[in-house]
Amino acid sequence: MDNPPNPYRLGRSVVPSAYRIFITPDLDAATFAGRVEIDIDVRDATSRVVVNSLDLELGAASITAAGTGYRSVDTEFDATYETATFVFERTLPAGPAVLEVAFTGVLNDLLVGFYRSTFVDADGVTHTIATTQFENSDARRAFPCWDEPSFKATYQVNLTVPSDLAAYSNSPVVSDTDLGNGQRTISFATTMVMSTYLVAFIVGAFEETDERVVDGVPIRIVYPVGKGHLTDVALDASAFALHFFNEYFDIPYPGEKLDMVAIPDFAFGAMENLGCVTYRESALLVDPATASLAEIERTTTVIAHEIAHMWFGDLVTMAWWEGIWLNEAFATFMEVLCTDAYRPQWKMWVAFGVDRDAALQVDGLHTTRPIEFEVISPDDMRGMFDVLTYEKGGSVLRMLEQYLGAEVYRDGIRHYLRRHSYANTVTTDLWDALEEVSGHPVREMMNTWILQGGHPLVTIEDGTLRQEPFSYAPARAESAIGSTWLVPVHTRVLGSSVTTKHLLGTEPLAVDGGAVVVNAGGVGTFRSRYAPDALASIAPRVDELDELERATLVADSWAMLFAGRTGWDDFLAIARGLGDRDEPTPWGTVATAFDFAHRALRDDQRGRLVESLREVFAPQFDRLGWDARPADNALTPQMRSIVIGTLGTIGADSSIHDEAVARFDADEMDGDLARAILRIAAGLNRPGTYETFLDRFHHAQTPQDEQRYQRGLADFNDVALALDAAQRCFSEFRNQDAPIVLGSQMRNALAGPSVWEYVTSRWDEALGHFPPSMHSTLTLGVPMFITDPALAERVTTFHTTHPLHAEQRTVDQQLERMHVGLAFTTSLRSQF
Numbered sequence: 001m002d003n004p005p006n007p008y009r010l011g012r013s014v015v016p017s018a019y020r021i022f023i024t025p026d027l028d029a030a031t032f033a034g035r036v037e038i039d040i041d042v043r044d045a046t047s048r049v050v051v052n053s054l055d056l057e058l059g060a061a062s063i064t065a066a067g068t069g070y071r072s073v074d075t076e077f078d079a080t081y082e083t084a085t086f087v088f089e090r091t092l093p094a095g096p097a098v099l100e101v102a103f104t105g106v107l108n109d110l111l112v113g114f115y116r117s118t119f120v121d122a123d124g125v126t127h128t129i130a131t132t133q134f135e136n137s138d139a140r141r142a143f144p145c146w147d148e149p150s151f152k153a154t155y156q157v158n159l160t161v162p163s164d165l166a167a168y169s170n171s172p173v174v175s176d177t178d179l180g181n182g183q184r185t186i187s188f189a190t191t192m193v194m195s196t197y198l199v200a201f202i203v204g205a206f207e208e209t210d211e212r213v214v215d216g217v218p219i220r221i222v223y224p225v226g227k228g229h230l231t232d233v234a235l236d237a238s239a240f241a242l243h244f245f246n247e248y249f250d251i252p253y254p255g256e257k258l259d260m261v262a263i264p265d266f267a268f269g270a271m272e273n274l275g276c277v278t279y280r281e282s283a284l285l286v287d288p289a290t291a292s293l294a295e296i297e298r299t300t301t302v303i304a305h306e307i308a309h310m311w312f313g314d315l316v317t318m319a320w321w322e323g324i325w326l327n328e329a330f331a332t333f334m335e336v337l338c339t340d341a342y343r344p345q346w347k348m349w350v351a352f353g354v355d356r357d358a359a360l361q362v363d364g365l366h367t368t369r370p371i372e373f374e375v376i377s378p379d380d381m382r383g384m385f386d387v388l389t390y391e392k393g394g395s396v397l398r399m400l401e402q403y404l405g406a407e408v409y410r411d412g413i414r415h416y417l418r419r420h421s422y423a424n425t426v427t428t429d430l431w432d433a434l435e436e437v438s439g440h441p442v443r444e445m446m447n448t449w450i451l452q453g454g455h456p457l458v459t460i461e462d463g464t465l466r467q468e469p470f471s472y473a474p475a476r477a478e479s480a481i482g483s484t485w486l487v488p489v490h491t492r493v494l495g496s497s498v499t500t501k502h503l504l505g506t507e508p509l510a511v512d513g514g515a516v517v518v519n520a521g522g523v524g525t526f527r528s529r530y531a532p533d534a535l536a537s538i539a540p541r542v543d544e545l546d547e548l549e550r551a552t553l554v555a556d557s558w559a560m561l562f563a564g565r566t567g568w569d570d571f572l573a574i575a576r577g578l579g580d581r582d583e584p585t586p587w588g589t590v591a592t593a594f595d596f597a598h599r600a601l602r603d604d605q606r607g608r609l610v611e612s613l614r615e616v617f618a619p620q621f622d623r624l625g626w627d628a629r630p631a632d633n634a635l636t637p638q639m640r641s642i643v644i645g646t647l648g649t650i651g652a653d654s655s656i657h658d659e660a661v662a663r664f665d666a667d668e669m670d671g672d673l674a675r676a677i678l679r680i681a682a683g684l685n686r687p688g689t690y691e692t693f694l695d696r697f698h699h700a701q702t703p704q705d706e707q708r709y710q711r712g713l714a715d716f717n718d719v720a721l722a723l724d725a726a727q728r729c730f731s732e733f734r735n736q737d738a739p740i741v742l743g744s745q746m747r748n749a750l751a752g753p754s755v756w757e758y759v760t761s762r763w764d765e766a767l768g769h770f771p772p773s774m775h776s777t778l779t780l781g782v783p784m785f786i787t788d789p790a791l792a793e794r795v796t797t798f799h800t801t802h803p804l805h806a807e808q809r810t811v812d813q814q815l816e817r818m819h820v821g822l823a824f825t826t827s828l829r830s831q832f
């Protein structure tokens, strides 16, 4: 790979092998000063050394090579490629050398590079933190470096900080020296060989839990002072996951210690820095007494995801950013596998059906994309952080795992990790490893899933399976949806537990007759359709499906309805067949379908819809009631929340209103019901409720409570209140949250369009203000504008004339889904 043609990539004439980094942050001034020594190998004699550097003031570079000192006479900066070139008068000889550069920088507020975060403690004291977020290409904002994943090196970090503050990095502390001037220097052990984007250093008013040692590795939860009572869930989940992955990968954890650090301002969910994983607070710190199961699940799965990355991502790393999807898809797959082993009663693979469906909802649009695509600039890769990478990618890997067999798949993963430890890979390296172990044509099969967008619709008719591309909108010339796939289809005959595996290609395939379940086990990443003859044998026996099969059937039926390929009554027939089961996954889909239908219909048509909603949901409420019962299983509270939330909002059930309001006023809500109660309370527009939300948000005792009341501001059916909340997103709320609140506000049936007008009237300001990785989040609610063609036209015009740089594809998908919704609205109105 010498002299790659991509101008965003550095040449390989000089290659780093070890960094020694010295940083002194000034938290009050929001600046930092530093120095880096880099062991380099000059492969070709040169007088120019090119490194990545962005927003840093650099001193002259000194190089020591073969006992001779060299000093740069000029530094050329390139803003496009984010490089600094040190120019020397004399040619540096080939061979080992040491490069040394001093630098200064600013602790920014953009949540990237070395940045500033603040929090107020229980005594009202404001603290400032300095912390890092380097993925994908922001280490260059903290120190000059070869900032590409394929330039692996070791790192030895030294932080000089005020004596009363704590400091953390990837490795254990090896020395802590009091400088006698109120400062101390903390030095960390040299890391393993790894990529720049995995380096981390953090300084601030933190505390940590006692160590819990798992397989010889100490684990700690690190948190802003005063939040130690919120760490038990995370510590238990981390301990389980670390041991689980030690066993699964059959390679010891590659770091020396494992700190999980909660950061008050954080753009993503978490970041897999080796040995020093950072999290947004709500993803790590949780109070099990007041949190919902979904919130506890989220902490558990995010932790499992990040720990899986310690091997898959940190130990073995993609060579360039087009491989990031595999990194994330694999960690997504592993988070479910690990959590399913940790808490089988949560039925994580069924719950993952919801995530997969969210991905297929995007992937069924012509504006979808292949999972893997060419990445030229690091910015291009920002467009990869979406549901197609995480959820579709993860579900495609699950489909592959189930097709090959869990053990064969695991053995292939072990083979791959062992072969490529401390090195870099491309996607096909994994397929090759799996192919060697399994003997199946993995590469050929996976290429059909990775290199083209979309997914198939598998139809069973007259005992024959066939595939076609699935799309919500009619076929069109310009589409990212592919044509055919090599589809691993699992079938079984109802009443039998024997599953048959097929590989469906372009030719139709005959299967055993009778009542055949097409996506047996619910593990396939495709939609299935039962022709009338097949449906007639399945529909009356929905209760004989397993839970994920049932959830998949409901999700596929809803997709077919939204695509205009079946009618409302067909969907309702399936929903009615769900029976008395505490299954939040399929019931959640039914609730969503009713919500869409309720928005879509005219006022005079809604009566019939609400009538059938009550007919479907009221028996479930009669069975479950408001409070926990001895017969409840782990998922009953989620089921109860869906039922109450649906009856209390679109169901407009007045007795549910009364009870919800009473519980809200008394501030007595268990975690699982809180979301439903808040939705109902907000929707009723009683005087003072909005102020109560704000007050409880400001005084929240846990990150989950804070998030609940803040996100709940999106549910008020009042334009003036909605605009007040939108304004607070620009002035008061944290940047890590505000785009999410605005996106949710746009989903509000009444106030959504006004919020959209408000945000787009401040568009340039918004783009400068919010983290770049969250820009497309601002338009999350656009797909809900499904009843007003004139509004849809304006929205389309605005967003096509104001494109985002890296994330415009996500916006285009939201626009297309809005148009699919308009067609759905027309179709549904004709059916009522």
Ligand SMILES: [Zn+2]
Pocket (backbone or CB within 6 Å): 272, 305, 309, 327, 328, 331
């Ligand atoms: Zn990840």
